[in-house]
Amino acid sequence: MKSYDWGVQVANRHDAKNTEEFIYRAAVELMAARGYHGTTLRDVARAVGLQMSSIYYYFPSKQELLLAIMRRTMRDLRAFVEPPISAEGSFRARLTAGIRAHVLFHADRRLETLVTDSEIRALEGENRDEIIALRDAYSGLFLEVLEAGRRAGDFTFSDAHVATNALMTMCAGVAVWYQPEGRLSLPQIAEEFTRLYIRGVAASPAQPE
Amino acid sequence: MKSYDWGVQVANRHDAKNTEEFIYRAAVELMAARGYHGTTLRDVARAVGLQMSSIYYYFPSKQELLLAIMRRTMRDLRAFVEPPISAEGSFRARLTAGIRAHVLFHADRRLETLVTDSEIRALEGENRDEIIALRDAYSGLFLEVLEAGRRAGDFTFSDAHVATNALMTMCAGVAVWYQPEGRLSLPQIAEEFTRLYIRGVAASPAQPE
Amino acid sequence: MKSYDWGVQVANRHDAKNTEEFIYRAAVELMAARGYHGTTLRDVARAVGLQMSSIYYYFPSKQELLLAIMRRTMRDLRAFVEPPISAEGSFRARLTAGIRAHVLFHADRRLETLVTDSEIRALEGENRDEIIALRDAYSGLFLEVLEAGRRAGDFTFSDAHVATNALMTMCAGVAVWYQPEGRLSLPQIAEEFTRLYIRGVAASPAQPE
Amino acid sequence: MKSYDWGVQVANRHDAKNTEEFIYRAAVELMAARGYHGTTLRDVARAVGLQMSSIYYYFPSKQELLLAIMRRTMRDLRAFVEPPISAEGSFRARLTAGIRAHVLFHADRRLETLVTDSEIRALEGENRDEIIALRDAYSGLFLEVLEAGRRAGDFTFSDAHVATNALMTMCAGVAVWYQPEGRLSLPQIAEEFTRLYIRGVAASPAQPE
DNA sequence: GATGAATGAGGTTTCATTCAT
């Protein structure tokens, strides 16, 4: 049961509230499939049924289009994950809730997270710095819980950064292969990831809360 | 202690046995940093001090150059990981050895694995089919051990494919951030990953063997 | 002491009587600095704080905007110079008064004359013919005085057209470098040019009248 | 009678020693007629019978093409005018020789000087600074003679900069209208300009030497 | 009076590729 809704990812004119949103979605879809450099604005224009020059009425450049995608995705991701991971409760409970939200988001907004995770290198100069800072701040939420949990004796691992990276990349994989019509339901997938990771770092063998 | 050696990744004329190898390495380095579509043959040519047209004496096209990288990387990866994961021993011991080798390879040949893991979408037609088949066959090594181990009661998880994917992507992350001069040594990193994952899927709480 | 006033060249909304005038001035300023082809209507629109499409309410096209500038400038120039150069008096006196007026105009309306002098090539078809005819008719005023003066024995030179061209281009230079806050006052500059040229063509060495 | 020869300006494949030279001439011709911004590389390519992309094999950008024209023109102009204007002799003799050379060059290389004189504003950043410095250094040759001549009592004018500017722009006009098949021969034109200017600034009424 | 949205042509530039030498 979903407690969130950002709409479907399929770029369909009917679904998009306005042209800008429509372009945004088409760009996400194409860049997720072919990468930033592998996607041309001609492709995007064709997908939305506009002339290439019309894209520029909404986004000043291809780079800004990518930046818009990343900014929005990082913002929404953080807004979705921060409440559960920062809530009151044990470190284990908070980590569990954080991973679950992280996985849910990556499945639900898979194309956007795919682009955001894999095209940072396509950003130029300050744009890259900005998004990297957002990403580091975000993963810092998990890093803090892991470190605090270890100090409290709840978790055990030798390096918190390695553990955080392992978590981030492992879950990012969900965006790569998740299909809404797949074998496993989204809650099942989230449960599987959470259990695997929590057991991996837990000091005592117990179920995730 | 390393039991393998494919040479350094730094593209340095002196290190490369021949020009083809030199071009190969320069391409790996650039594509790892900027992606296939973000790397131009001009970049590669400049890196090796040749004219662009000279590249064509060694590789018939940019696409074939990428294909050569992926073929070689997949072949070497499999050759390095198959012996330990297929050796005699318990499922847990085999999985442990397999993960360790997998991680070592991803750290030691990080640029090549980076390209191979992230640029499959840049392959065209049959090339893509070929590499995807190699990749699936390779991850099948882990899938089999996980499933057999579960049947034997050694491992516990609800979906073997999800578990395999989690493992593959988690370890692929090593290639993204590993630095030879980093805080942790390579054996430590391998140990950390192995322990985390084995505990995550182990039926009974025990150390990796 | 100025006996004429067309207002300042600085495009400032407050100074312009209406929007059309405001656009006109902004266009003059920009085209003087960057040329016709180097100036975009977007530049003009930005300078006046309007949308690009709004420009079209006042001018039917970029070309017509340029044409408007040139027509007005040529009309005013002629209206300013013709009286003194056609007045009663000796050829030398008339030439002196003509040059003085010509220089004054080029200094006072420097941006407009700059555009008018240097962008004729940007005019298309009939527009070009029209302005060239105006320009030739205007320089004809000087040509006539020079030729009549030579027949009367006042001036000496071998080719009247060359002498006219030399005068026109020499004075046009004023529009290029004249600054109201510069070292020399406008009357001084006019005096300098007049004297230099009159002495250059005078049959007997005498001061300009 | 010409004592110099840089070849004709007409872009004719047969005349150009190599492709780069051929492109150079075509660009000069087009930019002289339409200005930098009014000339497209497509025009240039068409004029030389190449693809647009082939232009880039010889010049890294349109801007560099313009810069090449200006550098060469300024260099040749200086090399042609400096010897006579710096030679031994009276100030009047030196000025006379300088003007003559200046005019000859502007007639003989009229298209290049046209571009160089009128497209400085199309240069960007440092390129502009560089060419402006060259131009100022060049006109400084005349400025020095004028000032020294005035101190010696040979010339009379109130401002040396104004006098220099008047000379420069007056002669630049030659490049605008000179036609090899015109009414006046080149030596006649040079003589006319020299006499007009020398008489204009001379302290005592005498013929140019 | 002024704008927002769209266009279509065309701008400069880059790209992978070819081929005779």
Added chain:
DNA sequence: TATGAATGAAACCTCATTCAT
């Protein structure tokens, strides 16, 4: 082996312009 010269397609982006509102 390697290059110099050229290509043709296509990249991103800008332009003047239109038109319904």
